[in-house]
Amino acid sequence: METITSSNQAIELEDKYGAHNYHPLPVVLARGEGVFLWDVEGKRYFDFLSAYSAVNQGHCHPRIKEAMIEQIGTLTLTSRAFYNDMLGPFEKYITEYFGFDKVLPMNTGAEGVETAIKLARKWGYERKGVVENHAKIIVAENNFHGRTTTIISFSNDSNARKNFGPYTDGFIRIPYNDISALKQALKEDGVVAFLVEPIQGEAGVYVPDNNFIRLAKEACASENVLFIADEIQTGIARTGSLLAVCGNCTCEGPCERQDTYTKPDILILGKALSGGFYPVSAVLADNHIMEVIKPGQHGSTFGGNPLGAKVAMTALEVVRDEKLALNARKLGRMFRERMQMVVDKYRVAKLVRGKGLLNAVVINDTPESSTAWEICMKLAENGLLAKPTHGNIIRFAPPLVMTEEQLHECCDIIEGVFSQFEK
Structure with missing residues (x-):
């Protein structure tokens, strides 16, 4: 293996030997701990992306690391041709943790979404009585559920779709956060789910209206349609509650006694489910839905492997024991207050929005401009890593183990950089 001695060397190797399917900031990371990352040259950064919310528990959390090391030395993979001694305990733990009857474990987030789609269609044919091969699933405009062929078929992102057709049928796209459009779409024949x-x-x-999730679930229930929540990025305490569908619930787990909790019919999890140590995703549902899947109809060689099961259980224990949802809620409010002051003070930023520690600042420029990218480059120079999305929006999502003192230090960095971009 070639030893990396400089950032330029690493970047040149990726450019030469890797597919150019990403456009990363020119920072080559070599080590991580908690909220910090270090590059090849030893420069330290605050991480404000958290691997797209996969490391909510912080980089290289020692408790998860120890669990992984222990399991690596015991048993890593058996396939599902046999039982293993970690899967059953994991299935019991995660179903009780989130309040569902059953779980179907997979690996990546996109696999979780594909699994939920298959599950909803099969339920529609066998339980609702939809004519076979005529099931429809409602989705929202500007969605992002992954990059498989099926998923990009219902995306309206031209960059994700162009020249990857022919596309998969069976989806109805409506505006996001539009209950009237949802109710209208639900009246179409063959609708089995809203994803x-x-x-x-x-x-x-984009944060919807406070009552959107609740009203959407109620509308689906009235038409015998499954409500599928993709919480791959928003789940596992990121938004200040264990799940975003928990609303403003102050407990550390979903609780049907809370008026703010809307229980999905199908819940999709991934990313922080393993704390960034190993790909683990999961689809949860109650018996009347999950039991339509029979042996041989869906699976994965790695799905439900003992290593992933052990890591995921420990990652969830960390979230609960360290009260990361409460910390995300508290620090999220502080971050938005500080960023609102920046928006009020500097013309380069025009809007801050978010929930918990999933936030964004909209830059006062067009999506086609390079301003957001240039700001992120300058943030990196000053020791903070963030990334633009959709051209003129910067997403800010640090690990949930961040402290108040660290957050204010980061806000000082962000404000200092924004002040340099005043027109």
Whole structure:
């Protein structure tokens, strides 16, 4: 293996030997701990992206690391041709943790979404009585659920779709946060599910109206349609509650006694489910939905492997024991207050929005401009890593283990950089 001695060397190797399917900031990271990352040359940065919310528990959390090391030395993979001694305990733990009857474990977030789509269609044919091959799933405009062929078929992002067709049929796209449009779409024949992100992260951290999730679930229930919540990015305490569909619930887990909790019919999890150590995703549902899946109809060689199961259980324990949802809620309010002061003070920023520690600042320029990218480059120079999305929006999402003192230090960096971009 070639030893990396400089950032330029690493970048040149990726450019030469890797597919050019990403456009990263020119920072080559070599180490991480908690809220910090270090590059090859040893410069330290605050991480304000958290691997797209996969490391909510912070980089290289020692408790998760120890669990992984222990399991690596015991058993890593058996396939599902046999039982293993970690999967059952994991399934019991995660279903009780989130309040569902059953779980179907997978690996990546996109696999979780594909699993939910298959599950909803099969439920529609076998339980609702939809004519086979005529099931329809409602989705929202500007969604981001992954990059598989099926998923990009219902995306309206031309960059994700162009020249990857032919596309998969069976989807109805409606405006996000539009209950009237949802109710109208629900009246179409063959509708089996509504798939939605409680907050649209990749689209620029769009937070819907406070009652949108509740009204959407009620509308779906009235038409015998499944409500599917994609909480791959918003789940696992990121938005200040264990799940974004928990609303403003102050407990550390979903609780049906809370008026703010809207229980999905199908819940999709990923990213922080493993704390960034290993790809683990999960689809949760109650028996009347999950039991339509029979042996041989869906699976994965790695899905439900003992290493992933052990890591995921420990990652969830960390979230609960360290009260990361409460910390995300508290620090999120502080961050938006500080950023609102920046928006009020500097013309380069025009809007701050978000929930918990999933936030965005909209730059006062066109999506085609390079301003947001240039700001992120300058932030990196000053020791903070963030990334633009959709051209003129910067997403800010640090690990949930961040302290108040660290947050204010980061806000000082952000304000200092924004002040340099005044027109």
